[in-house]
Amino acid sequence: QDVAIRFAQKLNALSRMENGVLPIDILLCEDRATARELMKVVLENNSTRVQLQADAEQKALELLKGWTEPDFVFVASESFHRGVVGLIATKLAQNFNRPAFVGSLDPQEGIIVGSARLPQGSDGCLVDALGSAESVLARFGGHSAAAGFEVHLPKVDALTGFLRTHFESLRRQPRPLEIKYDLEMSLRDLDATFMKWHDFMGPYGVGFEIPLFRFKDVQLRGVRTLKGGHLKLQISDLSGRSSVDALLFSPVARQVELVGGASAGSFEILGELQWNYYNGQKTMQILVRDLKVQSWQ
Numbered sequence: 001q002d003v004a005i006r007f008a009q010k011l012n013a014l015s016r017m018e019n020g021v022l023p024i025d026i027l028l029c030e031d032r033a034t035a036r037e038l039m040k041v042v043l044e045n046n047s048t049r050v051q052l053q054a055d056a057e058q059k060a061l062e063l064l065k066g067w068t069e070p071d072f073v074f075v076a077s078e079s080f081h082r083g084v085v086g087l088i089a090t091k092l093a094q095n096f097n098r099p100a101f102v103g104s105l106d107p108q109e110g111i112i113v114g115s116a117r118l119p120q121g122s123d124g125c126l127v128d129a130l131g132s133a134e135s136v137l138a139r140f141g142g143h144s145a146a147a148g149f150e151v152h153l154p155k156v157d158a159l160t161g162f163l164r165t166h167f168e169s170l171r172r173q174p175r176p177l178e179i180k181y182d183l184e185m186s187l188r189d190l191d192a193t194f195m196k197w198h199d200f201m202g203p204y205g206v207g208f209e210i211p212l213f214r215f216k217d218v219q220l221r222g223v224r225t226l227k228g229g230h231l232k233l234q235i236s237d238l239s240g241r242s243s244v245d246a247l248l249f250s251p252v253a254r255q256v257e258l259v260g261g262a263s264a265g266s267f268e269i270l271g272e273l274q275w276n277y278y279n280g281q282k283t284m285q286i287l288v289r290d291l292k293v294q295s296w297q
Contacts (some may be wrong), residue, residue, distance in 0.1 A: 016083030071167035076103030
């Protein structure tokens with residue numbers, strides 16, 4: 001988790017922004033002073049990536065205000081940096097709960113370089129979707145949940161037409177988003193003994209995913225907005241005797257709306273367990289994957 005959250009995203013931004021510094025240059029550096037200088041470049045580069053991504057996400061939402069396709073979203077702009085289109089597609093797929101195709105337009109070349117992402121819990125295949133439009137694409141590739149594509153500007157309408165036909169053929173009765181979890185538990189079960197067992201089972205990662213827990217009968221006691229738009233929630237059980245902090249990273253519009261209407265009643269939360277280290281103190285917290293009002297079935 002530390003590698004995925006603290007290191008990998010910042011190092012990954014080097015290739016996204018085509019900075020010229022490689023992660024291997026830092027990892028193999030034997031001089032501390034040089035390494036520190038390289039890390040300054042990494043952090044500055046990542047800050048640029050974060051800002052470009054935030055601006056592009058806002059622009060994409062504005063461009064999609066008049067979007068009418070029910071099964072997918074497609075948006076492209078010359079203001080989108082190629083290095084962040086995949087990140088924008090991920091956010092849009094979460095926001096709209098449908099496949100998202102996002103492109104960076106090069107007006108001089110007349111070509112759109114894009115990325116596509118599926119929403120969490122979807123069982124579709126983006127390679128099949130893009131494959132249906134193979135005749136109008138310059139190239140495409142990827143896997144079921146994430147793919148890339150290139151299309152010449154005059155063929156964009158044809159591309160969206162092929163995508164429309166493909167997704168219409170797959171349309172089924174609407175079903176709620178499904179996320180598989182490992183265990184249902186209560187907030188009162190969270191103590192040092194349980195966390196000792198949880199940590200002993202690790203480390204978690206690819207091939208051994210961190211356990212996902214379902215908490216019912218959760219009340220929201222407070223909300224604080226953190227830098228970057230993330231939310232810190234103070235939650236408790238219905239009795240109020242068991243409480244814990246929870247973090248909701250990059251909440252989508254639906255989640256913000258639910259949290260804003262906390263007076264609607266108790267919640268169900270899907271989340272991961274982790275330790276938070278701050279000012280020399282170690283406290284337990286929940287990393288929220290998703291939440292819903294408990295009365296909704």
